[in-house]
Amino acid sequence: MLLxxxxxxxxxxxxxxKQFPQLQLDTMGTVFRLLRTANSISRKYEEHFIQYxxxxxxxxxLSVLQRSPDSQRNPAGIARDMAISLKNVMRLLExxxxxxxxxxxxxxxxxxxSIITITPAGEDxxxxxxxxxxxxxxxxxxxxxxxxxxxxxxxxxxxxARL
Numbered sequence: 001m002l003l004x005x006x007x008x009x010x011x012x013x014x015x016x017x018k019q020f021p022q023l024q025l026d027t028m029g030t031v032f033r034l035l036r037t038a039n040s041i042s043r044k045y046e047e048h049f050i051q052y053x054x055x056x057x058x059x060x061x062l063s064v065l066q067r068s069p070d071s072q073r074n075p076a077g078i079a080r081d082m083a084i085s086l087k088n089v090m091r092l093l094e095x096x097x098x099x100x101x102x103x104x105x106x107x108x109x110x111x112x113x114s115i116i117t118i119t120p121a122g123e124d125x126x127x128x129x130x131x132x133x134x135x136x137x138x139x140x141x142x143x144x145x146x147x148x149x150x151x152x153x154x155x156x157x158x159x160x161a162r163l
Contacts, residue, residue: 008032041140048132052125053099057082059133061092062101062126065118072117074107101125 008016010025017023045056064081065071073081079089093116096102101122107113118126141149 037140041136044136044140045133048136049129052129054125054129057084057088057092058096058101059126059129061089061096062118062122062129065102065116065122066126070117071123072115074113074115078116096122 008028013023013025013028017025042056045059049056049059060082061078064078065073068077075089075093076086078093079086082089093102093104097104099121100119103117103119104114105117107115141152144152
C-alpha cells in the first residue's frame with residue numbers, strides 16, 4: 001500500500017498534470033485523503049493490538065473464525081474473507097498456532113485439507129482486544145452524523161464496487 005502522510009500540495013499536482021494529462025486534481029486529492037485516513041486508522045489499530053502481542057491481520061483471522069459456523073474455517077476461506085493470499089494466511093496461522101490461539105486439524109470430508117478452529121485462548125484474546133478496536137472505529141467517525149456515516153458508507157461501497 002502506498003503511504004501518504006499528507007495530501008500533496010496543489011502546485012505539485014499541477015506540475016504533475018503537465019507530465020500526466022490524465023491526472024484529475026479533485027480525484028487525486030480525494031484518493032490521497034482516503035489513503036491517508038485508512039493509513040491513520042490502520043496505525044491506530046496496530047498501536048492498540050501491540051499490547052496484546054497481536055497484529056491487525058491476526059485479529060482479523062480471529063474475527064473471521066468468531067463469525068464462522070462452529071468458529072472454524074479452512075485456510076482458503078480465511079484468505080478469501082481477508083482478501084489476501086493463501087500463502088500469507090498460512091504464515092499468519094503458523095504463528096497463531098504456536099501461540100495456541102488457533103488449532104489446525106484434518107478436514108473430515110477431505111483428508112488433504114485442514115480446518116482451523118479458534119481456541120479458548122484465541123476467544124479470550126479476541127474478547128479483550130475488541131473493545132479497544134471498536135473505540136478506534138467510533139472515534140474515527142464520531143464527528144459525523146448518522147446520515148453522514150450512511151452517505152460515506154454508500155460512497156465507499158460505490159467506489160469499491162468499481163475496483
